[in-house]
Amino acid sequence: MSHPGDLRYSKEHEWVRIDGSIATIGITSFAADELGDIVFVELPEVGATLSQFGSFGVVESVKAVSDLYAPVSGSVTEVNPALADQPELLNSDAYGDGWIARVELSDTAELDALMDADAYAELTA
Amino acid sequence: MAYTPHTDPDRAAMLAAIGVADVDALFEDIPAAVRAAGWEMPAPLTEQELRAELSRLAGRNRIPDVTFLGYGAYRHLVPSVVGEVIGRAEFSTAYTPYQPEVSQGTLQSIYEFQSLICELTGMEVATASHYDGATATAEAALMACRLTRRDVVAVSTAAHPEVRRVLATYCSGPGIEVVEVPAELAAGASGQTDPSRVAELLGDQVACFVAQQPNAFGVLEPMRELGEAAHAVGAQFVAVVEPTSLAVLESPAGYDADIVAAEGQPLGIPIAFGGPWVGLMAASMSAVRQMPGRLVGATRDGAGRRGYVLTLQAREQHIRRERAASNICTNQALCALAATAYLTAVGPEGLREVAELGATQARHAAAALRSAGLAERRFSGPYLAEVAMTLPDAGRRHASLTERGIVAGALLERDYPELADTILLAATELTTDHDIARLVGALGDVA
Numbered sequence: 001m002s003h004p005g006d007l008r009y010s011k012e013h014e015w016v017r018i019d020g021s022i023a024t025i026g027i028t029s030f031a032a033d034e035l036g037d038i039v040f041v042e043l044p045e046v047g048a049t050l051s052q053f054g055s056f057g058v059v060e061s062v063k064a065v066s067d068l069y070a071p072v073s074g075s076v077t078e079v080n081p082a083l084a085d086q087p088e089l090l091n092s093d094a095y096g097d098g099w100i101a102r103v104e105l106s107d108t109a110e111l112d113a114l115m116d117a118d119a120y121a122e123l124t125a
Numbered sequence: 126m127a128y129t130p131h132t133d134p135d136r137a138a139m140l141a142a143i144g145v146a147d148v149d150a151l152f153e154d155i156p157a158a159v160r161a162a163g164w165e166m167p168a169p170l171t172e173q174e175l176r177a178e179l180s181r182l183a184g185r186n187r188i189p190d191v192t193f194l195g196y197g198a199y200r201h202l203v204p205s206v207v208g209e210v211i212g213r214a215e216f217s218t219a220y221t222p223y224q225p226e227v228s229q230g231t232l233q234s235i236y237e238f239q240s241l242i243c244e245l246t247g248m249e250v251a252t253a254s255h256y257d258g259a260t261a262t263a264e265a266a267l268m269a270c271r272l273t274r275r276d277v278v279a280v281s282t283a284a285h286p287e288v289r290r291v292l293a294t295y296c297s298g299p300g301i302e303v304v305e306v307p308a309e310l311a312a313g314a315s316g317q318t319d320p321s322r323v324a325e326l327l328g329d330q331v332a333c334f335v336a337q338q339p340n341a342f343g344v345l346e347p348m349r350e351l352g353e354a355a356h357a358v359g360a361q362f363v364a365v366v367e368p369t370s371l372a373v374l375e376s377p378a379g380y381d382a383d384i385v386a387a388e389g390q391p392l393g394i395p396i397a398f399g400g401p402w403v404g405l406m407a408a409s410m411s412a413v414r415q416m417p418g419r420l421v422g423a424t425r426d427g428a429g430r431r432g433y434v435l436t437l438q439a440r441e442q443h444i445r446r447e448r449a450a451s452n453i454c455t456n457q458a459l460c461a462l463a464a465t466a467y468l469t470a471v472g473p474e475g476l477r478e479v480a481e482l483g484a485t486q487a488r489h490a491a492a493a494l495r496s497a498g499l500a501e502r503r504f505s506g507p508y509l510a511e512v513a514m515t516l517p518d519a520g521r522r523h524a525s526l527t528e529r530g531i532v533a534g535a536l537l538e539r540d541y542p543e544l545a546d547t548i549l550l551a552a553t554e555l556t557t558d559h560d561i562a563r564l565v566g567a568l569g570d571v572a
Contacts, residue, residue: 060439064439064444065439065444065448067448
């Protein structure tokens with residue numbers, strides 16, 4: 001399974017896309033496939049403060065309920081409103097329309113604790 | 126018949142595996158003072174001797190001729206059909222089945238229970254039930270904390286003291302602060318919770334405000350205004366209700382309650398030494414994922430036939446483990462079935478008659494005591510089927526009446542020191558004019 005080369009990945013199967021000081025967060029297509037059909041996403045509140053590797057929400061599939069772990073620390077600036085009605089976007093477009101939240105990055109050095117696409121592909125191989 | 130799941134060699138093998146010398150060592154952390162020192166059991170009896178002994182013990186029960194005791198537990202006529210339905214072998218379990226979908230009849234009965242509770246409260250979704258009204262209330266408060274991501278719970282002191290104690294216990298573990306809003310209890314006061322006082326005391330860290338309707342003194346609360354005061358600070362409004370009263374009072378959905386909790390005992394369940402009873406909980410569909418416990422849903426099978434399932438189980442303890450919506454609940458399937466049979470038997474008309482007769486007889490009792498010059502109403506607020514009355518020397522007279530087989534309600538001073546010489550009288554459809562005459566006559570005799 002290949003993963004976009006411009007993203008960073010966590011061991012907990014979240015991805016992060018950096019655009020200036022804003023980080024967009026989602027779960028990987030590997031995680032979505034493992035969970036199966038996703039039926040509900042509990043999103044953080046805008047303004048909430050996330051800490052790296054801390055729990056910030058919940059994703060519920062027909063099989064299980066799992067916590068979402070923040071790949072980076074920061075303050076939530078936006079959540080994906082489409083997920084309220086279409087949680088299945090996590091399955092169909094994990095790296096695009098299935099994004100979960102955007103945060104204002106508080107410490108870019110945290111990115112060093114994440115993997116690149118090749119390392120993540122190796123982890124999930 | 127001995128029940129010995131483990132033999133001595135079994136125990137020795139297990140102790141050796143974990144490196145513990147003996148079973149007592151497993152209990153070292155429990156202070157010796159609170160450990161049972163030994164069991165002083167009487168010698169075994171034959172069946173004949175045992176029957177005689179149990180009859181002797183049962184003979185010590187004192188069953189009053191006349192009772193006005195309520196204060197959270199209510200005597201009602203239970204139609205015989207209720208016992209007939211819950212006595213069927215197919216239903217004889219207190220639990221939700223753990224291979225649920227093979228037990229379609231049980232699931233259907235729970236689904237109908239949930240539908241009846243939704244109809245009664247006006248809410249969108251009800252759970253499969255809880256242990257009792259107090260634990261349902263505590264669960265509702267914890268649910269509000271999850272929904273609002275806040276950690277302070279506010280409750281009126283006019284909510285039943287035992288419900289508040291259970292609430293405090295449930296909140297002590299997760300470190301949730303409980304704040305009490307004092308009700309208006311001064312002489313001549315309303316006996317209600319004042320919404321302006323709620324507005325003063327509630328801050329923006331409060332997850333919910335809990336109020337009871339009718340409250341612990343039988344007084345009707347201004348629920349709409351109390352709910353508005355909660356909503357003004359972004360808190361949820363938890364309404365604790367008495368289910369038969371919903372036949373005549375505005376429904377919780379009507380005054381915008383977010384979560385409804387109730388003791389279901391008045392719906393066909395005997396008072397029976399305090400339990401088992403059944404807790405009711407209902408909420409709006411948007412909050413369903415934070416509801417604790419079991420939920421039954423209706424669906425269609427592959428052939429298009431109607432069927433029932435346990436739904437949204439991913440919230441629950443057997444799947445979500447320590448992060449479940451609740452790890453301290455189950456449902457009370459048999460008591461919930463009794464409530465279902467009761468509501469179905471009496472119907473909407475019957476339930477209204479139950480509520481109206483209770484209200485009528487409470488007024489008769491209050492008026493009779495007043496016109497005999499024996500007691501006065503303690504509060505000025507409106508009431509339904511329970512009324513607080515003040516009379517001189519209440520404690521002694523209450524005790525004297527108990528000796529005569531008449532229970533003159535509950536003495537409120539036990540829980541509310543400021544309510545000295547106050548008795549709370551409850552009436553239901555079983556309260557006769559003759560009962561009221563006996564109460565008035567006996568209270569006069571012991572003046």
